Amino acid sequence: MTFRNVKEYRADIKHDLNDIEAQKTSSSKKTLTKKLLLIAFQVCVLCFAGNTVLNYSFSSETLRDRSKATPTELAYLQILDDTNYAGKWSEKLTSVPHLAGQGIELVDWTASKFEEYGLTTEVEAFDIYLNYPVGNGLTLLSNGEPIYQANLTEDVLPEDSTTGGDDVVPAFHGYSASGNVTAEYVYVNYGSKEDFDLLEEFGVSLKGRIAIARYGKIFRGLKVKFAQEAGAAGVLIYSDPGDDFFQEAKGDKPYPNGPARNPSSLQRGSVQFLSQFPGDPTTPGRPSQGDDVVRDDPYKSIPKIPSLPVSFKEVKPILEKLNGHGLKGSTIGGDKWVGNLLGFDYWTGPNPKNTINLYNEQKYDIVPIHNVYGTLEGYDPKSGYILVGNHRDAWIKGGASDPNSGTAAMLEIMRSLHNLTQTGWKPRRTIKFASWDGEEYALLGSTEFGEKNGEELKKNLLAYLNVDVAVSGRKLQISSSPFLNNAIKETLPLIDYPLQENLTLEEHFFNHSKINILGSGSDYTVFLEHLGIASLDVGFGATAEDPVYHYHSNYDSFHWMSTMQDPGFKLHNTIAKLLGTLTLRLSEDKIINTKVSDYSIELAKYYHAIEANVPQQWLNITNHRGKPLIDLIHKTNVKLDQLATSGSAFDDYLTDLNKQWDGVDSLPWWNRIKLHFKIVGANFKLFYLERVFLHEEGLKDRPWFKHIIFASGKYTGYEGFALPGLKEALDDTNIKDFVHWNKIFLHTIKGLVDSFDRK
Numbered sequence: 001m002t003f004r005n006v007k008e009y010r011a012d013i014k015h016d017l018n019d020i021e022a023q024k025t026s027s028s029k030k031t032l033t034k035k036l037l038l039i040a041f042q043v044c045v046l047c048f049a050g051n052t053v054l055n056y057s058f059s060s061e062t063l064r065d066r067s068k069a070t071p072t073e074l075a076y077l078q079i080l081d082d083t084n085y086a087g088k089w090s091e092k093l094t095s096v097p098h099l100a101g102q103g104i105e106l107v108d109w110t111a112s113k114f115e116e117y118g119l120t121t122e123v124e125a126f127d128i129y130l131n132y133p134v135g136n137g138l139t140l141l142s143n144g145e146p147i148y149q150a151n152l153t154e155d156v157l158p159e160d161s162t163t164g165g166d167d168v169v170p171a172f173h174g175y176s177a178s179g180n181v182t183a184e185y186v187y188v189n190y191g192s193k194e195d196f197d198l199l200e201e202f203g204v205s206l207k208g209r210i211a212i213a214r215y216g217k218i219f220r221g222l223k224v225k226f227a228q229e230a231g232a233a234g235v236l237i238y239s240d241p242g243d244d245f246f247q248e249a250k251g252d253k254p255y256p257n258g259p260a261r262n263p264s265s266l267q268r269g270s271v272q273f274l275s276q277f278p279g280d281p282t283t284p285g286r287p288s289q290g291d292d293v294v295r296d297d298p299y300k301s302i303p304k305i306p307s308l309p310v311s312f313k314e315v316k317p318i319l320e321k322l323n324g325h326g327l328k329g330s331t332i333g334g335d336k337w338v339g340n341l342l343g344f345d346y347w348t349g350p351n352p353k354n355t356i357n358l359y360n361e362q363k364y365d366i367v368p369i370h371n372v373y374g375t376l377e378g379y380d381p382k383s384g385y386i387l388v389g390n391h392r393d394a395w396i397k398g399g400a401s402d403p404n405s406g407t408a409a410m411l412e413i414m415r416s417l418h419n420l421t422q423t424g425w426k427p428r429r430t431i432k433f434a435s436w437d438g439e440e441y442a443l444l445g446s447t448e449f450g451e452k453n454g455e456e457l458k459k460n461l462l463a464y465l466n467v468d469v470a471v472s473g474r475k476l477q478i479s480s481s482p483f484l485n486n487a488i489k490e491t492l493p494l495i496d497y498p499l500q501e502n503l504t505l506e507e508h509f510f511n512h513s514k515i516n517i518l519g520s521g522s523d524y525t526v527f528l529e530h531l532g533i534a535s536l537d538v539g540f541g542a543t544a545e546d547p548v549y550h551y552h553s554n555y556d557s558f559h560w561m562s563t564m565q566d567p568g569f570k571l572h573n574t575i576a577k578l579l580g581t582l583t584l585r586l587s588e589d590k591i592i593n594t595k596v597s598d599y600s601i602e603l604a605k606y607y608h609a610i611e612a613n614v615p616q617q618w619l620n621i622t623n624h625r626g627k628p629l630i631d632l633i634h635k636t637n638v639k640l641d642q643l644a645t646s647g648s649a650f651d652d653y654l655t656d657l658n659k660q661w662d663g664v665d666s667l668p669w670w671n672r673i674k675l676h677f678k679i680v681g682a683n684f685k686l687f688y689l690e691r692v693f694l695h696e697e698g699l700k701d702r703p704w705f706k707h708i709i710f711a712s713g714k715y716t717g718y719e720g721f722a723l724p725g726l727k728e729a730l731d732d733t734n735i736k737d738f739v740h741w742n743k744i745f746l747h748t749i750k751g752l753v754d755s756f757d758r759k
C-alpha cells in the first residue's frame with residue numbers, strides 16, 4: 001500500500017479508522033468465555049510451537065567464530081557471505097535526487113524494494129515547515145569596495161558524475177534565516193560555548209559582526225545559536241584542513257587524486273538547535289500532520305541570523321585579512337584555537353578596513369516529507385517488535401556515505417531475511433523497517449513518527465536499531481543504550497572484520513573501542529530520549545588511515561566510495577551482517593536478550609563520574625532538614641550497590657529461565673504453561689526497563705528530552721551526556737538543581753531495585 005500524496009494517505013487513515021471501529025463492534029459481541037478460550041489457545045500455541053524450523057543447507061564452511069550462532073543467524077549470514085548487492089544499491093541510491101521532501105522517485109523505488117522483499121509496505125507523509133535555497137553570495141570588501149567574490153560552489157570533477165549537473169544542491173544551511181548583511185567579521189574558532197565565552201572574556205565583541213567558525217567539535221546549529229546569542233549578525237562555517245588527518249600541507253594529494261580534502265569542498269547541513277528539540281520547529285512534541293496542525297513560533301529551535309557554509313579555499317582570502325588584527329588565537333586558547341589553513345595566522349580580527357557581505361535567501365514553506373515503512377510479521381506478535389531505521393534524504397546529489405551506505409546495508413538486511421522467509425521461516429517478534437525522510441533538517445521523519453505514535457511505541461517497540469552513515473571509514477563504532485549491550489557483545493564474535501584476515505568484529509571493535517552512549521544527530525533520538533525505547537546506532541567511522549570523508553559535500557559520492565573508501569563494498573556488507581544479526585538476536589530469543597547488570601554497572605559508572613566532579617565545598621551544605629549533600633550522595637551509592645546485587649540476581653534468574661526454556665520439550669504441559677507465564681513476567685519487567693528512566697517534565701529548559709540518563713549535550717548537540725540533569729547542574733554550579741536531579745535519579749534507582757528484587 002503506497003500513497004503518493006497526503007490526500008491519498010489521509011483517505012487511507014480514515015479507512016483504517018473505520019476498520020478499527022468495525023473490529024471494535026464485532027469484538028464487543030464476543031462472549032467472555034470465547035475470549036478466555038482464545039487466550040488459552042494462543043498461550044498453548046506459543047508453548048508448543050517453539051521456533052519455526054529453518055530448512056536450510058549451508059554451502060561453504062562456517063567460520064570458526066560462528067559456533068555460537070543460531071541456525072537462523074548462520075543462514076542469514078551465509079546469504080550475505082554468498083552475495084553482496086550493496087554496491088548496486090549504492091549506485092542506484094546516489095543517482096537520484098533526495099533532498100528532504102523532494103525525492104518522490106526515490107520514495108517509490110524504496111517502497112517497491114520493501115514490497116519486493118515481502119514486507120507489508122506503507123508510505124506516510126508529514127507536513128513540515130522547512131526551507132529550500134534561493135540565492136547566496138559572499139563578497140569581501142575593502143573600505144567598502146568589493147575586492148573578492150566567493151563562488152560558493154564545489155569544483156565539478158569529470159570522473160565523479162554527481163559533482164556536476166543542473167541539479168547539484170547549492171551551498172546552504174537547513175533552517176538558516178534569510179538575510180543580506182554587510183559587516184566586520186571575527187574568527188571564533190569552533191564556535192563552541194567555551195569559544196564565545198573566551199572571546200567575551202578577552203573583550204572581542206561579536207555585536208553586529210559576522211562570526212567565522214570552523215566546523216568540528218559541536219553540532220553546527222549550536223555554533224549559530226551561540227553566535228546569535230553573542231549578538232552576531234551572521235555566520236560563516238568552513239572546513240579547516242587542520243582538522244583532517246590527510247592534508248595537502250603535509251604532502252597529501254586532495255580528492256580525487258589522493259586522500260586529502262578537496263579544497264573546494266564545503267559542508268551543507270542543518271543549523272537547527274538540535275539540543276533544544278528535534279522535529280518540525282513549529283510543532284515540538286506534536287506530529288505535523290493534517291490541516292489543523294497548531295504551529296508555534298519556530299525561533300525556539302532555529303536561528304534568526306543568516307549563515308552559509310564555505311570551503312577553505314574560498315574563505316582563505318577573507319580570513320587572511322584578519323592577520324595582525326584583534327588577538328592572536330593562540331593567545332586566547334593556545335593550540336586549540338589554531339588550525340592549519342596556510343596563509344591565515346589565526347587572528348580573531350576584526351580588521352576595521354575589511355567587511356564581508358553575506359547574502360542568504362531561503363524560501364520557507366510547509367512541505368510534505370515521506371517515510372516508508374515495512375513490516376515482516378512475526379509468529380508471536382504480542383511479544384513486541386524490533387524497528388530498524390535509516391534515513392533516505394541527503395544534502396547532496398550523491399550521499400554515498402550519508403545516508404546511502406546505511407540504506408544499502410538496510411536493503412541487504414531485508415534481502416537476506418526475505419530469503420529466509422522463502423524456506424517458511426518467520427521471526428518470533430515482528431521486524432519492522434523505516435526509511436525516514438528529512439533526517440538532515442532536524443530528524444524530521446522519525447521525530448514526527450515518534451511524536452504521533454508515542455503511546456503505541458512505548459507499549460510495543462522493544463528496540464530501535466539505527467544505521468545512518470554505515471561507512472565513512474574503517475573503524476567500527478557503536479553507540480547504544482546499555483540495555484542492548486548483551487546482544488551487541490554476543491553478535492560481534494559471529495562476524496568477520498573484512499579488512500584483516502582471521503579477525504572478528506569483536507576483536508576489531510574491543511581492541512580500539514567501547515560501546516559509546518548515544519547523543520543526538522540521528523533518528524534514534526526520539527526513540528531513546530523522548531520515548532525511553534532502547535536504541536543503538538552502528539557504522540564504520542574514519543581513522544587516520546582513511547581518506548578524508550567529505551561530509552555533506554558533493555564528494556561524498558559513489559565514485560569516492562567505490563574507488564577510495566569501500567571498494568568491493570565489504571564494509572557495507574559487514575554492517576548488514578552486524579545489524580541483521582543483532583535484529584535476529586532481539587527478535588528470536590524467547591526471553592528478551594538483555595542483562596540488567598549491564599545497565600546497573602553503567603549507571604554506577606555514570607554516577608561515580610558525576611560524583612568525582614562535585615565541588616568539595618558542596619558536600620557539607622545542608623538541606624532544610626539539616627542533612628548535608630554528602631548523605632544524599634551516600635544514599636544513592638548504597639542504592640546503586642543494591643541495584644547491582646538485585647540486577648545480577650535477576651540475570652541469574654533469566655539464565656535459569658533460559659535453561660528451562662531450552663528443555664521445554666521434555667516438560668509436562670502444565671509446567672510449560674507455568675514456565676511460559678514466568679517468562680512473560682520477566683519479559684514484562686525487561687520490556688519496560690528503559691521506560692523507567694522517563695521523566696515526564698523533561699530536562700531543565702528542554703522538556704522534549706525526557707530520558708534522565710541520556711541526552712544530547714546542551715552545548716554539543718551531537719555528543720551525548722550521561723545523567724544530563726546532574727551534569728548540567730555541575731556545569732552551571734547550581735546545587736539546588738543538583739539535589740533535584742539527584743533525588744529523581746535516586747527515586748528511579750529505588751524503583752528498579754524494588755522491581756528486580758521481586759521475581
Ligand SMILES: *[C@@H]1O[C@H](CO)[C@@H](O)[C@H](O)[C@H]1NC(C)=O
Pocket residue numbers: 078079080082083419422
Ligand atoms: C537465497 O540465498 C541462497 C544463497 O545465497 C541462494 O542460492 C538462493 O537463490 C536465495 N533464494 C532466494 C529465494 O532469493
Ligand SMILES: *[C@@H]1O[C@H](CO)[C@@H](O)[C@H](O)[C@H]1NC(C)=O
Pocket residue numbers: 149150151313314
Ligand atoms: C569561481 O569560479 C570560476 C569559474 O568556475 C573560477 O574561475 C574561479 O577560480 C572561482 N573562484 C574561486 C575563488 O574559486
Ligand SMILES: *[C@@H]1O[C@H](CO)[C@@H](O)[C@H](O)[C@H]1NC(C)=O
Pocket residue numbers: 180181182359
Ligand atoms: C544586499 O544588500 C546590498 C546593500 O547592502 C545591495 O547592494 C545588494 O544588492 C543586496 N543583495 C541582494 C542579492 O539583494
Ligand SMILES: *[C@@H]1O[C@H](CO)[C@@H](O)[C@H](O)[C@H]1NC(C)=O
Pocket residue numbers: 501502
Ligand atoms: C587464518 O586462519 C587460517 C586457518 O586457521 C590459517 O591457515 C591462516 O594462516 C590464517 N591467516 C592469517 C593471516 O593469520
Ligand SMILES: *[C@@H]1O[C@H](CO)[C@@H](O)[C@H](O)[C@H]1NC(C)=O
Pocket residue numbers: 503507508511512
Ligand atoms: C590492536 O590495536 C593495536 C594498537 O592500536 C594494534 O597495533 C594492533 O594491531 C591491533 N590488533 C588488532 C587485532 O587489530
Ligand SMILES: *[C@@H]1O[C@H](CO)[C@@H](O)[C@H](O)[C@H]1NC(C)=O
Pocket residue numbers: 616617619620
Ligand atoms: C565537612 O564536614 C566534616 C565533618 O563535619 C569535616 O571533617 C570536613 O572537613 C568538612 N569538609 C569540608 C570540605 O568542609
